[in-house]
Amino acid sequence: MVLRSGWAGAWHAGHPGDPRVGLSVPLRSSSDLTAALTALREAGVQATLLLSPTVARAAARSVAPADLAGHELGGLGDPAGAPLLDVLGGAPVTTWGTPERLRDLGGLGSRGLHALPPVVDAPAPGALLTVDPARLPGVLADLKRLGYRPVPVRDVPDLRAATGRDLFLHGYTRLVEDRFARQHGVIDLAQRADAVMRVAPLDHAPAPLPLPRSAHTAELHLHSPRVVGLASRSALTAYRAYLRSLRDVGAALQERPELQEAQAVFAVTLFHAPLAQAGFTLLDLPPATARWYGLGFRLLRVAYGTTRAPSEDTPKMAWLPREDFLRRYG
Numbered sequence: 001m002v003l004r005s006g007w008a009g010a011w012h013a014g015h016p017g018d019p020r021v022g023l024s025v026p027l028r029s030s031s032d033l034t035a036a037l038t039a040l041r042e043a044g045v046q047a048t049l050l051l052s053p054t055v056a057r058a059a060a061r062s063v064a065p066a067d068l069a070g071h072e073l074g075g076l077g078d079p080a081g082a083p084l085l086d087v088l089g090g091a092p093v094t095t096w097g098t099p100e101r102l103r104d105l106g107g108l109g110s111r112g113l114h115a116l117p118p119v120v121d122a123p124a125p126g127a128l129l130t131v132d133p134a135r136l137p138g139v140l141a142d143l144k145r146l147g148y149r150p151v152p153v154r155d156v157p158d159l160r161a162a163t164g165r166d167l168f169l170h171g172y173t174r175l176v177e178d179r180f181a182r183q184h185g186v187i188d189l190a191q192r193a194d195a196v197m198r199v200a201p202l203d204h205a206p207a208p209l210p211l212p213r214s215a216h217t218a219e220l221h222l223h224s225p226r227v228v229g230l231a232s233r234s235a236l237t238a239y240r241a242y243l244r245s246l247r248d249v250g251a252a253l254q255e256r257p258e259l260q261e262a263q264a265v266f267a268v269t270l271f272h273a274p275l276a277q278a279g280f281t282l283l284d285l286p287p288a289t290a291r292w293y294g295l296g297f298r299l300l301r302v303a304y305g306t307t308r309a310p311s312e313d314t315p316k317m318a319w320l321p322r323e324d325f326l327r328r329y330g
Contacts (some may be wrong), residue, residue, distance in 0.1 A: 004226065005098070009108060009109045009112075009113065009114045009115065009119065009161050010114060010115040010116070010117055010161065010162050011095065011114045011115070011116060011117055011128055011159060011161065011162065012117065012155065012159075012160055012161060012162035012163070012166050013117070013124070013126045013127050013128055013156075013159075013282060014125075014126030014127075014128075014156035014157050014158045014159045014160075015125065015156075015157040015158040015232075016124075016125050016126055016225045016226055016228070017125055017126075017226060017228070017229025017230040017232055017233050017237075018125050018126055018156075018157045018158075018229070018233070019125055019147055019148050019149050019193040019194070020125075020126070020148075020149045020150075020151045020155065020156055020157060021123050021124075021126065021127045021128070021129055021143065021148050021149070021150055021151070021156070022048065022127070022128040022148035022150075022151060022152065022153035022155070022156040022159070023045070023047040023048065023129050023151065023152070023153075024047060024048040024049075024050055024074060024095065024097070024116060024122075024128065024129070024131075024206070025040075025047050025048070025049055025050060025130075025131055025132070025133060025136065025154055026050045026076050026097055026130060027049055027050060027051050027052070027055050027076065027130065027133065027277055028052055028055065028076070029035045029055060030055060030058045030059075030062070032133045033049070033051070033055055033058075033059060033063065035133040035136075036049065036136060037063075037067055038132040039133065039136040039137050039139075039140065040071070040136070042137075043140045043144075045150050045151075045153060046070040046072070046152050047071055047072070047150060047151075047152055048054075048071070048072040048073070048074045048152045048153040048154070048210065049068070049071050049072070049073055049074065050074045050075060050076040050095075050096075050097040050130075051074070051076055051085060051087070051088075052075075052076045052077040052081070053077060053078060053080075053081030053084060055076075056081060056084050056085055056088055057084065059088060059296060060084075060087075060088050068088075068089070069153065070152075072089075072095065072152035072153060072155075073085050073088060073089035073093055073094070073156050074089075074093060074094075074095035074096055074097065074153070075093055075096040075097065076096070076097040079096055079108055079111055079113055082096075082111055082113060083154065092112070093113065094112070094114055094115040094154065095113070095114055095116065095153045095154070096108055096114065096115055096116070097115075097116055097119075097130070098115050098116055114161060114269065115152075116128055117162065118173060120194070122191065122253055123142075123143060123148050123193075124159065124226075125148075125193055125226060125229060126156060126157065126229075127234075128322050129150070129155065143170075144195055144322060146191055146192045147192050147193035147194060148193045150215045160170060169170065176236070179266060181198070184197065184200050185200055185201055185258065186198050186199070186200040187199050187200065187201075187252060187256060187258075187259075189245065189248040189249060189252060190192060190223045190226065190245075192248075194230065194237075194239075194240075194244060194245075195223070195226075195241070195242040195244070195245050195248060195255060196222055196223045196226050196227050196230065196241050196242065196245045197220055197221070197222065197223070197245035197246070197249055198220070198221040198222075199218050199219065199221070199246055199249050199252055199259070199265075200218070200219045200221060201216070201217075201218055201256075201258040201259050201262060202216065202217045202218070202219055202262075203216055204216075205263070205264065206266075207219050207286065207289075208283045208284070208285065208286065208317060209264060209266060209283070209317070209319055211263060211264060215263045215264070216261040216262050216263060217262050217264045217265070217266060218249070218253065218259050218262040218264070218265045218266075219266060219267065219268075220249065220265060220266065220267035220269075221267070221273060221286030222267070222269060226241075227241075227271060235267065238274070239274050239277070242274045242275070242278060243278060246278060246325075246328075246329045247329050249265065249325075249329065250325065250326055250328075250329035250330040251330075253265070253325070253326060253330070254282055254323065254326070254330060257272075262322055263322050264319055264320065264321050264322055264325075265319065265320050265322065265325045266317055266318065266319035266320075267280075267317070267318050267319075268285065268293055268315055268316070268317050269315060269316070269318065270314075270315050272315070272316045272317075272318045275318035276318065279320060279324070279328055280318035280319060280320050280326075281318065281319055281320065282316050282317070282318050283317040283319065284316060284317075285315060285316060285317055290314060290315055290316075293315040294313070294314065294315055308324070
């Protein structure tokens, strides 16, 4: 947990809208090194190779410099071995796999080294992934399929040391957003690098939808950090991501049992202009409801530290009947 606050200079993930992910591979034996170099070469990918001092000495004797070209060298195990890696790589080492002993972790900062953050469950734009050599071929294939570009940790855009705010955001995500998703059955459709949608099945039609209250519906939830990240690259990039993600929702409407009865798709959002361009009908919310949602969106901006205000400051409901939605995006 202390790594998420930046202790010992621990790295934090990079740009939330960039498909590049930092790939590091822990190598605990010479056979690990051989397997990793083979898998990376076949995939045409460079990575951060985390070498223990023992493997580093073997590599210095047996691995040609050309085999390491393009890869970043990082450390694993006792950080006292950092000078050997500096010589082997021809440049100062900056990234270090998290040591098992707390006292070794505390020694990273004094050597100008940055620990990797805890292992993440799934890739995300700007994420730092640590993958064992045996899993490399499968993970690399999945990353390519999902539109990610694995690169050495040093090449991740906006890479920085973590801060206490990052620890707060991690806690907020786990205690608030993840809990909400579990309680409301939110279906995550954001596995792809440019996917920005989640969808929740509802057993009612909230106002002001022009449907009977008992009608089942599907509520869209935007992946806010990713939308903001994509929009910071370009408005066109974000809009295209919207359209691709709506097709993901169309597939879910047809394939997911919990969405079979949904008679409409709707979202309450500040980002309603792209949905209007995509064919959705916009509805004004009741004033009290609009103020409530507006407060929630402002709190989200505070939690995520978003400094760029959305182009709209009044949330609206955007909706499409199921048949119309599937006609466009099914």
